[in-house]
Amino acid sequence: MQKFIRKITAAVLMTAAAGHAFAQEYRFDPPWNTPPESKVMFTVPGVDNVPDLFGDINDPQLVIFFAGNQFMVIDDLLAAFKKAHPQYQRIFAETLPPGILAKQIEGGSITIGNMRITLQPDVYTAGKTRIDQMADKFSDTVTYAYNKLAIMVAKGNPKAIRGWKDLARKDVRVSMPNPAWEGIGRRIEEAYVKAGGTTLKDQIMQYKVADSSTYLTQIHHRQTPMRMLYGTSDAGPVWYSEAHYQRMIGHPVEMVTVPDSENIKATYMAGRLKNAPHQQAATDFMRFLTSETARGIYRKYGFTTGG
Secondary structure, eight states, X not given: XXXXXXXXXXHHHHHHTTTOTTOOOOTTOSOOSOOOOOSSOOOBTTTBOOTTEEEOOXXXXXXXXXXXXXXXXXXXXXXHHHHHXXXXXXXXXXXXXXXXXXXXXXXXXXXXXXXXXXXXXXXXXXXXXXXXXXXXXXXXXXXXXXXXXXXXXXXXXXXXXXXXXXXXXXTXXXXXXXXXXXXXXXXXXXXXXXXXXXXXXXXIXXXXXXXXXXXXXXXXXXXXXXHHXXXXXXXXXXXXXXXXXXXXXXXXXEEEEOOGGGOOEEEEEEEEETTOSSHHHHHHHHHHHTSHHHHHHHHHTTOBOOO
């Protein structure tokens, strides 16, 4: 029923935009997860749509800030945690870029549209570098998953992308995470240097940014897939799991794999905040993250769990 409503809504919006040369499509817009059930289901693609906030914002029993590229695991992961710990049914999660989440922790709030959120997280997950930088904020930390890079392209790979060096071509429009607040951006730059030295990195990240053929995203795990799906970019460096997921849900994209010699490995860690409002729930979730149940869910979505 929800899918039917979304299709009708998208059709109405597109009809209203008829006559405009570049009417926006909405058929691939998130949320790509399954929304929780409510008496009123009101999501309008392109207008009122908040894909990176999950669950119960009112009086939550557990608050988790996930590095955004884990959004695809949320449905299965939280359902499995609730089953293992039925005392926790009201859970709120955010899947924004880890740099934005870190600023939210530091500042105590975030405003999205007209909504201000002041909830403090019990658990924060991010890459190892970010967790190490914030070590003084955590009571304890755990490592639970790993990832690597890949290149997302449109179905059929029309620009014949084979590797990092192709992203420097003048005819290739690149969707690139902004290193200023997305940790993956800095890791991709490391991979560029591995493949072609600073010359390749500068070509993609300076000259092509200057001529707008490299587009710097703010939320790459949403924007890069959508730019591939709507044809506004030709290639986007992403985590392997993100390209894997888009194919899982049937979106018309393909993945170009990157050899280990030109790749990097991401280590995902979780930290329990010293000032966590729900200390026991945070402890239980941290333990759950390293369980075989949670590891299996991460593997399902393209992550690895072995060191």
